[in-house]
Amino acid sequence: MDTNITPTALPGSGLEPLLTADDLATYLGIPVSTVRDWRSAGKGPCGVWVGKHLRYTVSDVRTWLSEQRESQPGQLSESR
Template identity: 60%
Template sequence: MTTTPTHSGLERLLTIAELSDYLGIPVATLYDWRVDGVGPQAVKLGRALRYPESCVRTWLEEKLHG
């Protein structure tokens, strides 16, 4: 996964559904991981969770090399 800048130059934020699809992990598992503090770092915007691509990439690299 590479960081994809948007037209505004900001980093793309993935929805939980997009992250679920990308990782092949159920949405419910991602919610559980968030509660347990073991998943990728997310940003809460109002009631919505968003996952910065760089945080997902860092989390994956830690899983690969940790």
């Protein structure tokens, strides 16, 4: 992911980094309100609840992004 984002993970822990909604919005270059709207509408990447805090795994974000890719230029993917 973007080197300007500092995902929550301990170096050398072997745990997958976690992103906040703010991290995800920054990476995608969109407002955090859009991330929250997508979540409410069931359109964004899957999240993980850590207690009362919502986080996004890097692998789930990558999977979701690959599902958004056009099958051909100008054609929306069927998952959108």
